[in-house]
Amino acid sequence: xxxxxxxxxxxxxxxxxxxxxxxxxxxxxxxxxxxxxxxxxxxxxxxxxxxxxxxxxxxxxxxxxxxxxxxxxxxxxxxxxxxxxxxxxxxxxxxxxxxxxxxxxxxxxxxxxxxxxxxxxxxxxxxxxxxxxxxxxxxxxxxxxxxxxxxxxxxxx
Numbered sequence: 001x002x003x004x005x006x007x008x009x010x011x012x013x014x015x016x017x018x019x020x021x022x023x024x025x026x027x028x029x030x031x032x033x034x035x036x037x038x039x040x041x042x043x044x045x046x047x048x049x050x051x052x053x054x055x056x057x058x059x060x061x062x063x064x065x066x067x068x069x070x071x072x073x074x075x076x077x078x079x080x081x082x083x084x085x086x087x088x089x090x091x092x093x094x095x096x097x098x099x100x101x102x103x104x105x106x107x108x109x110x111x112x113x114x115x116x117x118x119x120x121x122x123x124x125x126x127x128x129x130x131x132x133x134x135x136x137x138x139x140x141x142x143x144x145x146x147x148x149x150x151x152x153x154x155x156x157x
Contacts, residue, residue: 006038008133017067039107040075040082105139129148
């Protein structure tokens with residue numbers, strides 16, 4: 001994995017909740033990654049995933065609240081956040097059309113491609129797109145991104 005990564009919401013959730021690939025991703029982010037990118041709307045999906053687990057009584061309310069607070073902090077302090085702009089929406093519409101992606105997936109992929117293009121324009125290394133969504137990963141590869149799927153990494157013991 002390169003030092004710069006774009007995490008989609010399915011990957012960001014793995015930083016907070018224990019899922020397949022969580023341990024690997026946490027280690028990578030802690031030890032190897034120096035710059036994290038995410039699009040602003042991913043924060044909504046992550047909070048939603050935590051709140052839904054709380055609602056289903058899979059997480060105690062106090063744990064869910066602490067994790068949601070952590071999402072707020074991480075999006076302000078840890079991530080280089082890509083904001084939604086008219087350009088990004090138009091680009092996401094084209095990506096949704098080309099790849100048949102769900103709306104938020106198209107927005108996340110458009111943000112990742114744009115961030116990668118900007119990095120390369122300034123002579124920086126390409127970023128790696130990290131997602132647990134196979135369809136989204138396939139589209140990211142077709143868009144020319146390096147891709148890594150946390151689910152493809154065994155749990156460390």
